[in-house]
Each structure stands twice: as C-alpha cells, then as structure tokens.
Amino acid sequence: MRKLINYLLAAAALGSMSVVILILGGLIIVIAQKGLPAISWSFLSSGMKQAGASGGIIWHLVGTLLLITTAWLITSPLSLSLALLQQVWLDKKGRWSQALRLFFYTCNGVPSIVFGLFGFMIFVQYFNWGKSWLVGGIVLAMSMLPTVTLAIMERMEAIPAKYLEASAALGLSKTQVVWSVILPQSLTGLATGSLLALARAAGETAPIMFTATIFAGATFPDGIRENPVLTLPYHIFILAQDSFDPAMGPQLWGSALVLIALVATLSLLALPLRLIMHEESHD
Amino acid sequence: MTEPALDTDHTTASMSQTESPHIMSGPVLRIRDLSVYAGKKHLLRVESLDIPRHEVLGIIGPSGSGKSTLLRVLNRLTDLTGLKVTGDVFFQEKSIFARGTDVDHLRASIGMLFQQPVVFPTTIMENVLFGAKRLRSMSRGEQLECVESALREAAIWEEVKDRLKRPALQLSVGQQQRLCLARTLATQPNVILMDEPTSALDPRSTEAIESLVFKLKKRHSIVLVTHQIAQARRVADKLALIDVVQGTGELVCQGDVDTVLGQAGCLAAE
Numbered sequence: 001m002r003k004l005i006n007y008l009l010a011a012a013a014l015g016s017m018s019v020v021i022l023i024l025g026g027l028i029i030v031i032a033q034k035g036l037p038a039i040s041w042s043f044l045s046s047g048m049k050q051a052g053a054s055g056g057i058i059w060h061l062v063g064t065l066l067l068i069t070t071a072w073l074i075t076s077p078l079s080l081s082l083a084l085l086q087q088v089w090l091d092k093k094g095r096w097s098q099a100l101r102l103f104f105y106t107c108n109g110v111p112s113i114v115f116g117l118f119g120f121m122i123f124v125q126y127f128n129w130g131k132s133w134l135v136g137g138i139v140l141a142m143s144m145l146p147t148v149t150l151a152i153m154e155r156m157e158a159i160p161a162k163y164l165e166a167s168a169a170l171g172l173s174k175t176q177v178v179w180s181v182i183l184p185q186s187l188t189g190l191a192t193g194s195l196l197a198l199a200r201a202a203g204e205t206a207p208i209m210f211t212a213t214i215f216a217g218a219t220f221p222d223g224i225r226e227n228p229v230l231t232l233p234y235h236i237f238i239l240a241q242d243s244f245d246p247a248m249g250p251q252l253w254g255s256a257l258v259l260i261a262l263v264a265t266l267s268l269l270a271l272p273l274r275l276i277m278h279e280e281s282h283d
Numbered sequence: 284m285t286e287p288a289l290d291t292d293h294t295t296a297s298m299s300q301t302e303s304p305h306i307m308s309g310p311v312l313r314i315r316d317l318s319v320y321a322g323k324k325h326l327l328r329v330e331s332l333d334i335p336r337h338e339v340l341g342i343i344g345p346s347g348s349g350k351s352t353l354l355r356v357l358n359r360l361t362d363l364t365g366l367k368v369t370g371d372v373f374f375q376e377k378s379i380f381a382r383g384t385d386v387d388h389l390r391a392s393i394g395m396l397f398q399q400p401v402v403f404p405t406t407i408m409e410n411v412l413f414g415a416k417r418l419r420s421m422s423r424g425e426q427l428e429c430v431e432s433a434l435r436e437a438a439i440w441e442e443v444k445d446r447l448k449r450p451a452l453q454l455s456v457g458q459q460q461r462l463c464l465a466r467t468l469a470t471q472p473n474v475i476l477m478d479e480p481t482s483a484l485d486p487r488s489t490e491a492i493e494s495l496v497f498k499l500k501k502r503h504s505i506v507l508v509t510h511q512i513a514q515a516r517r518v519a520d521k522l523a524l525i526d527v528v529q530g531t532g533e534l535v536c537q538g539d540v541d542t543v544l545g546q547a548g549c550l551a552a553e
Binding site: 162163164165166167168169170171172173176180181 | 358360363387388389390391392394395397399401403413414417418463466467470
C-alpha cells in the first residue's frame with residue numbers, strides 16, 4: 001500500500017511537470033517557429049517602418065532597456081534602504097517591522113495597471129510631465145519594489161547570526177556592521193531580486209501604456225517632459241490588434257521572440273546567483 | 284533591552300584609555316548585584332564578583348547555568364539578544380550601563396572569543412584587520428605590522444605568513460580559533476572573554492590555546508568559561524563556580540583554584 005502511494009505521488013508530480021513543460025515548451029516552440037524567420041541583423045538594428053509592417057525594433061529595444069534600467073536604478077537603493085530599515089533598525093518582532101513586511105507582501109500582489117494609473121494621475125496629469133520615459137521608469141520601479149525588497153530581506157535574514165555577533169563583539173558600530181557584514185552578504189539578494197523583477201517589468205504593458213510609451217515616432221529621449229519611448233511589450237500589443245493583417249505576422253512574432261529572449265536572459269542570469277545564495281545560507 | 288543601572292557616581296560616558304594608579308591596581312571588572320532575565324524568567328544572579336587584572340578568572344558550572352550569558356553581559360552583547368539586565372558592572376571603575384556609555388568602544392576594550400571560531404568569508408589578512416582597521420585609521424604599513432604582531436601574539440604567524448591572502452575558511456578549526464584570537468588582539472582589548480574556546484578543538488589545538496592564555500595574561504585580563512575542571516585547574520588563577528539554584532544560575536563560590544576545587548573546596552562540598 002505504501003509503495004502504491006509512493007508511485008501515485010511520483011506519477012502526480014511527473015504528470016504536473018509534464019503539463020507545465022508541454023505548455024511552456026509549446027509556447028516557446030510556436031513563438032520561435034513563427035518569429036525566427038523575422039529575426040535578422042536588420043530587424044534588430046533598424047527602426048520601424050510602415051506602421052510596423054516592415055523595418056526593425058531597435059528603438060523598441062532601446063526604449064525597453066531604458067525603462068528597466070531607470071526602474072532598476074530607482075529600485076535598488078530604495079529596496080536596500082527599506083530592507084536595512086526592517087532588518088537592522090526596526091525591532092524585527094515589533095509592530096512596525098511586521099507591518100512593513102505585510103505591506104510589501106500585499107504590494108507584491110497589486111495588479112501592475114494600478115501602479116500605471118497611479119503614475120498617470122500623479123506624474124502625467126498632476127505634475128504635467130506628459131508621457132515620459134522617466135514616468136515609465138518610476139512606475140515600473142514601484143511595481144518592482146516589493147519583489148526586490150522582499151528578496152533582500154530574505155537574504156539578510158539568512159546571514160548567520162554568528163557574523164553579526166562577532167562583528168559587534170569587535171566593537172564595530174551598527175553602521176560598520178551594515179557596511180562590512182550585512183551589505184556584502186546581501187548583494188546576491190539584490191542581484192537575484194532585481195533580475196527577477198526586471199524580467200517581469202520588461203514584459204509589462206499595462207503600467208507603461210498610458211505613462212511612458214507610444215506606438216511610433218519616438219527615438220532616444222532628449223529630455224524628461226513629453227518624452228515617451230517605444231517599447232517591445234506595447235509594440236506587440238498594438239501589432240496583435242492588427243494580427244489579421246498578414247504583413248504584421250512576422251513582425252509580431254519576431255518582436256515577441258526578442259522579448260522572450262530578453263526576459264529569459266535576465267531570469268537565467270539570476271539562476272547562478274540564487275544557487276550561490278542557497279549554498280551560502282546552508283553552509 | 285538592557286536597563287541602564289542607577290549609578291550616581293559614573294556620569295561620564297567614555298572609557299578612559301589612561302588608567303589612574305588606583306585603577307591599575309584594582310580589579311579590571313567588578314560585578315555587583317547582577318541579575319539577567321529573559322522575559323519573566325530569572326536566568327542568572329551574581330551578587331558580587333571581581334575580575335582580577337592580568338590574571339585568568341575561570342568560570343565553571345553545569346550547562347545552562349548562565350556562564351556564557353555572564354560573559355555577554357560584560358561587553359553588553361546581551362543588548363543584541365533582548366535580555367534584561369539589572370544591577371551593575373564596573374569596567375575601569377565606570378559603570379558599563381551608565382547613560383551615554385560608548386558601547387562600541389566598550390566592546391573593543393573587552394574582546395571576545397566564541398565557542399566555535401567565527402571566521403568571516405574573506406582572506407586571513409582581512410580577518411585579522413576586520414575590527415582593527417575600522418576602529419582606527421591605519422596606513423598600509425601599519426596594517427601589515429598589525430597583522431603580523433596579532434598573528435604572532437596568537438602563535439599562528441609561522442603557519443600562515445605565506446598565505447595571508449588565502450581564504451581563512453581553508454584553515455583547520457584550531458587555526459581558525461587562533462585566527463579569531465588574533466583578530467580580537469588586533470583591536471587591542473584590555474580584557475579577553477573566552478567562551479569555551481577549546482570545546483571544538485582537538486587536544487593539540489587545545490594545548491596551543493591554553494599555552495597562549497598563559498602568555499596573554501601578562502598584557503590582558505582573561506575570563507575563561509570552561510566545562511573542563513582539568514583545564515580550569517591548569518589555566519586559571521582564580522575560579523568562580525556558577526550553579527543552578529531553584530532554576531536560576533547563581534554564583535555560589537569563588538576564590539583561588541584550591542578554594543573552589545580543593546578537597547575541602549566548595550565544589551567538593553556540593
């Protein structure tokens with residue numbers, strides 16, 4: 001009977017894994033099959049022509065990278081500071097610390113379009129910045145902040161207490177312990193959290209569609225106000241609406257393939273860092 | 284959190300590096316009416332205990348009696364654990380709980396060696412300098428000098444002098460413990476607290492640490508917590524016995540080694 005239960009459990013696990021692999025693998029195979037014919041040096045290095053029916057996606061790539069780089073530059077110091085506040089300066093079992101953690105877990109579940117609406121109301125309308133790459137960066141940073149902060153908090157919690165006690169016993173101040181022990185040991189948390197959040201942010205359409213991006217007519221921004229960018233997710237969104245037009249097909253699938261490659265690269269970069277982190281915390 | 288003790292005579296904050304003749308001759312640490320609580324549980328009670336200057340005070344007692352907790356009170360590491368401390372401890376005749384006490388400076392003056400060696404995941408050299416270079420500014424030459432003198436004092440220089448840039452985690456456990464001692468010595472402490480420093484070591488490494496203790500007491504005052512009566516007899520000049528009385532660790536006996544461990548000593552009387 002016990003063997004039968006073991007077999008059933010293994011079969012259930014194997015079945016679940018097969019379903020997931022089939023769905024994800026099928027998705028990637030379909031996109032690759034349809035998108036690969038569009039991929040060429042000229043597709044990756046030239047701008048869009050004929051309302052997306054021909055040309056390339058260079059400015060969409062540049063715009064996407066600009067948004068996620070801006071978002072990362074805003075998120076990293078804020079996430080580190082918030083994690084340090086929760087882990088070092090607030091009483092970990094205290095109400096404020098628990099409330100902060102709960103706040104980030106809650107924010108992690110907020111739909112990204114809500115951040116987009118907030119950015120639209122505050123920056124686009126109230127500050128009158130119009131559609132701007134900086135607003136997009138800020139909005140994406142807001143959606144990334146909970147993921148990155150929680151990843152750093154978890155990494156900080158995994159730092160062996162013996163290091164903190166030994167450094168305090170040497171006479172190091174709290175700030176010196178932060179610089180010499182906590183920050184160096186938390187960098188893997190920042191890196192993995194950032195890469196995973198960036199991978200998600202790179203594919204977001206909802207928060208940037210009315211704050212940062214337009215379909216055509218933008219290159220590299222030369223200011224902040226009224227300086228939108230082209231982005232891959234929004235490009236795919238618009239082309240998908242015209243997908244009945246056969247000329248759009250290769251462009252649509254080629255763009256989707258490039259976006260998947262970008263997201264996959266960021267996720268794969270996070271993998272070795274997660275493994276290092278896991279090994280260290282189980283040392 | 285530690286409660287500041289009522290101490291009307293010690294309002295000055297910092298620990299003076301220069302010692303008056305009176306201070307030089309008296310005990311380096313004086314413990315008075317000390318109690319430690321974890322919530323409502325009374326963990327430890329020490330009515331009066333003096334820690335002699337340039338001698339080794341051995342603290343013995345059963346597991347769970349509060350020996351390690353007592354060590355952590357002496358450099359206020361209990362602040363990190365949320366234990367409540369009442370009573371007072373005087374270091375160089377100043378209360379360590381006085382308002383405005385520079386706790387970081389106190390901890391640099393009262394160094395600590397833990398039961399298990401705590402080596403940071405960096406090089407041997409960086410481990411030695413881990414505290415020292417952050418507590419005082421040092422040129423590159425001074426850093427090298429500091430590393431050599433601390434490693435020599437900890438009797439490990441000859442073993443590591445050719446691999447100072449190698450990871451410290453590659454050292455044996457015994458070497459790691461001596462490296463931790465070198466790191467503590469590099470911060471130039473007056474007192475060294477040793478919390479069962481040989482419990483994780485083989486007999487040879489234990490012997491090395493014990494012979495170091497003899498040398499170190501010429502320049503430092505040492506408090507050594509140990510489980511081994513034989514080690515206490517070999518190393519300590521004075522002993523304090525902490526026992527569990529009605530669920531609370533209590534200092535029940537102190538004095539010369541013979542007073543505590545002799546045939547008519549308090550350990551025999553127990």
